[in-house]
Amino acid sequence: MNKDYSARREFLKKLGLSSGALIAGKYAEAFARSNSDSYIIRLGKQQRISSGDNLQIALIGAGGMGSSDTDTALQVPGVKLVAVCDLYTGRLEAAKKKWGNDIFTTKHYKDILDRKDIDAVIIATPDHWHKQISIDALGAGKHVYCEKPMVHSVDEGPAVIAAQKSSGKIFQVGSQGVSSLGNEKAKQLLKEGAIGELNYAEGFWARRDPVSVWQYPIPDDASEQTVSWETYISNTVKRPFDKNRFFRWRNYTDYGTGMAGDLFVHLFSSLHFITSSLGPERIYSTGGLRFWNDGREVPDVLLGSFDYPKTPVHPAFNLSLRCNFVDGTSGTTYLKMVGSEGSMDITWDDVVLKRNSAHEEDPFLKTKGKQGDARKKILPPNSITYKAEEGYKGGPYDHMFNFFSAIRNNGEVVEDAVFGYRAAAPALLCNDSYHQKTAISWNPEAMKKV
Known part of the structure; x- marks a missing residue:
């Protein structure tokens, strides 16, 4: 049993509550603050960088x-x-x-x-x-x-x-x-036990329009006179000039890393930040080229499954990632985390916390009146939305702000090379698994293939 989970249980014990009654205790105050079942994530962090030269x-x-x-x-x-x-x-x-x-x-x-x-x-x-x-x-x-x-x-x-x-x-x-208010709130909620023990997480990206699926526009003047092609390919396979390979590079394995490197890596980064995880130990992916037969070398539908081991900071859990460039609904869930007592839908700007129904033994829900036991109870909401405060500049600004603040103050960033590699590695191994049609083992602590 991990440290955070034990601490949460002790907290509930002191309150005299069962785990199923958490929503009426620890989160009752948050739920009560808004009649619309929403709660504002305060900014706080977006202050000016310390003064000095540009x-x-x-x-x-x-x-x-x-x-x-x-x-x-x-x-x-x-x-x-x-x-x-x-x-x-x-x-x-x-x-x-x-x-x-x-x-x-x-x-x-x-x-x-x-x-x-x-x-x-x-x-x-x-x-x-x-x-x-x-x-x-x-x-x-x-x-x-x-x-x-x-x-x-x-x-x-x-x-x-x-x-x-x-x-x-x-x-x-x-x-x-990674640096967004949404991720920070999700990290806080998970640590406080809002969804119980994490056991499953999933992420889904969906796109269809040509530009978002990497059919980027190619300038009319694209040629060897306007593009330094030899420099571009100097560290990879030598080929004749190809404007598609230059301007639509994500479609080709010599230059890009496909869906996993472009999109899965965002989900790994957020998940690892929220859970403090070092990464999965087993990786498997499948998919195919289903629609965009434009010469690309990477799939337009990709599914990944990942086993995360038990560590001192989180229980063992499974992760499922999906990416679909042929999606008819264009719906996207950036990241969902499911625990023993609830779940969170997480974006960079908000978190929707959903809780299991409160248990009958919850002392906060026991009510008796003139109508006796048949009388209906007043129940707290079992879903709450945490939204970024108006004026929030967004995750990309936060991330860049943190970078420059660390430079000025000789500080640290959340996504340094070690963190970045631990997010990139399972995404890249997802590609390897797809091409090799086999599961791949990875040691997330040592950062090495097994």
Whole structure:
């Protein structure tokens, strides 16, 4: 029996309540605060970064995600963009139009790392460049915000971890929801025993429109004259110029990591943050290419099953992840956690806590009146929604804010290289399981395949 579970039982014992009556005791106050069965998650955390000179940043990889990350970074007070690197001329031109003609632009990322006036870099390249640019940036004395997944293959992780440790610099992996109010509230509720003992979790991503399933638009001027193709493929298989492989890179295994690396990794990151888990010990996946027959090498339907072992901080539980790019409803549940006494539906902005029906022995529900035992009881709600306070800037802002705050205050981030690798590894092994058609064993503590 883990420590948190024992503490929760002792808490209930002191109150004189059964486990099934928890909702009427510990959560009665929260439920009573709102007639609409909702509860506001207070901000509190989004304060100004300590005063000082601007932190000067550079973007390496100015596609959709990189541009979005940069826009978010520039919302944080005291952050200034001074340089952008990309292998496509059109993105460099667009960067100057968007962020100012005075920014430095280049197609060579080492030009960025050579500049002494740059404090930190955002790495938002295709996945196959994450490892090398991260290591080089840390070696050059830059703080690094690297998009998820941290690496392109499982064997690349230890080198990035070693580079972070030896550099002494801040390294944050960009699974943006990890730092969100929703995740923080879910972590608190789980620790306090709101759903009892965790036994199952699931996550589901659904998409259908072409852009969201990686049929990204290709510029009319895409050619070997506007794209540094040889640089792009210099660390992987040599091929003739292919505009699809450059602009729709997520569809190809040389550069991307498929559904698992793009989407499952978010769910692993949130789950591990909420539970303090190190990861699963057994991984199995299946799926197929069901609809998008556009030359892609990765499935458009993927199912993953994962066994999490018992540890000092959580019981053994199972995880099921699904991703469907042919979904007719476009419904998405980011993360659901199910316990012995309830469940939580978790997004970056809210948490819906659902409880089992309270037990008859609950002293708070025993009522007698003139009509005797047949009289109906006043019951507390068995579902409550925790919503972010109005004005909340969202998980991506929180994540970026935490990164810059750690730089200024010599602090720590929640998703460093070790955390990032433990989230990336089961996602990448999910791909390996799919291609090899077999289950894979993983040691989450030692971070090694078994």
